[in-house]
Amino acid sequence: MAEPILPRARQRAATSVDAANAAGASLRSGSAGRYDRPGRPFDRPISAPRALPRWHYLAALAAGAANTLSFAPTPHGGWLALALFAFLYAWLTRTTGWKSAALTGGAFGLGNFVTGVWWLYVSMHDYGGMAAPLAGAAVMLFSLYLALYPALSAGLWSFCAGHAENVSRRGELPFYPTWHGTFAFASAWAIGEWLRGTMLTGFPWLASGYAQVDGPLAGFAPIAGVYGVGWIGALVAALIVQAVHAGIARRGRGRERWVAAAICPGLLALALIASGMLLTRVAWTLPANAPLNARVLQGNVKQEMKFDEAGVRDAIALYQRMITEKPADLIVTPETAVPLLPQQFPPPFAQAVRKFADSTGSSILVGAFGATITPDGQMIDPTNSLFGITPNSNELYRYDKRHLVPFGEFVPLGFHWFVQLMNIPLGDLARGQPVQRPFMVHNQPVDVDICYEDIFGEEIARSLRETATPAGVLVNVSNLAWFGDTIALDQHLQMARMRTLETGRPMLAATNTGTTAAIDAHGRVVAKLPAMTVGSLDVTVQGTSGRTPYIAAGNNIVLAVSLILLAFGFAFGPARQKRRND
Incomplete structure (x- = not known):
């Protein structure tokens, strides 16, 4: 009985192999039923990848906007x-x-950036004087690039x-x-x-x-x-x-x-x-040195008046009054609060601020422009800078902005035509060194940065990592008046809060129009001024010491x-x- 069974078994096996080969051939030729998983046949043949409907990308665009x-x-x-x-x-x-995956990701990004950075239109059109269609097109092109x-x-x-x-x-x-x-x-x-x-x-x-x-x-x-x-x-x-x-x-x-x-x-x-x-x-960090009593100033100088001759005189008078109004361990003005070189400061202003610092023991940070003076008296290499006045010291601290804003503070190669379409009074500035010494307030080192430098966490971590005396307090000065009363103000404050989380350091944010705030080492806003108002924020800030893992390794x-x-x-x-x- 065994002899007849063997040929039949071999025949069934051969039949199964032939069927499998035929199925494989038909699958390759696209003529057989298809399976999305074992045991689930479809009645249509395998074909080239189908084109996704347009609403697929529109949904991704909407999700990005949300x-x-x-x-x-x-x-x-x-x-x-x-x-x-x-x-x-x-x-x-x-x-x-x-390809469709990249288009989906790009649609998501485009929706996110068009709705998230639309405030750039305000700087280019409202304050830069660019025609509305060109400003809108520039925002769209920039969003496409980011996408x-x-x-x-x-x-x-x-x-x-x-x-x-x-x-x-x-x-x-x-x-x-x-x-x-x-x-x-x-x-x-x-x-x-x-x-x-x-x-x-x-x-x-x-x-x-x-x-x-x-x-x-x-x-x-x-x-x-x-x-x-x-x-x-x-x-x-x-x-x-x-x-x-x-x-x-x-x-x-x-x-x-x-x-x-x-x-x-x-x-x-x-x-x-x-x-x-x-x-x-x-x-991750521990309190270090005595707490500082700080005053953070917000002048709310209108952007259209900031570089006007009369506006400069009014700003100098305003900040002289606000600085000398009340003593503090540290007084901070916004970015370019005095849009002049220190050599151009009116003598009454310079003398009043110096006298106040010496008599009250107040350390003062003033936003202004810097430059290198050549032997023949020419001013070259202009910089966006902060100058620090220390009580009873003739040394003037200086910090030069290291990460410049394209089109605002420097003109990328081949884009001078674009800048000529705007009426923004900043052109090609010189960059500061990547790592600069901190500003000493009593025995507390303070790390300063200007404008959107505080959105580059790696650079702040590097400064804390490579400085001989790591700072215990962060200070950012900005002028967000370019963007009006838009979501840019809140977004910038949110990014400053991330820097405090990354570094375990508190931060003082001094802005021209908002949002001026004090943030503790845990990323919490402990005090802030309303936007678009004139005022000073009086806070006590406790510096910290130590390295978080992010300070030690950065983005590595x-x-x-x-x-x-x-x-x-x-x-x-x-x-x-x-x-x-x-």
């Missing part, structure tokens, strides 16, 4: 940011290749997660969120934001980590900085999508597989959120982790996806 609401002045916008990034990741998994970075992140994710390989081999089959895809998304997003903050002098405004200043992930700021917080935020959002998708797709496939696929990423996301909340209780932590994970994903992601498809 993401602006996660930043200041929205309170606790970090939770909204997590929800919108979860939507973005889920939306990317629907794309049909790296290239999230587009790059999305395209990079597609390759490193195996998404591009999945689409090229399997046509319209959906991409399933996986562990390596989740980590690739977080890493690609962090790399894109870091590039946006460094390329062409950098513009890290609206980096996703800023939304977490009052959010659940703020505790990671002293460890990995704003880009690290953005990395974790993107990771949490992707983990949530992975958990939800796996919970739906793998239901009924066995309890153990369902738990591993759905519960594990969900638990990791919850653990990261809980860790971010708990880490806010960790004291998040960059190293992101590059390693992306390299791993690029090397193994497509192969893993190929095996998964097979």
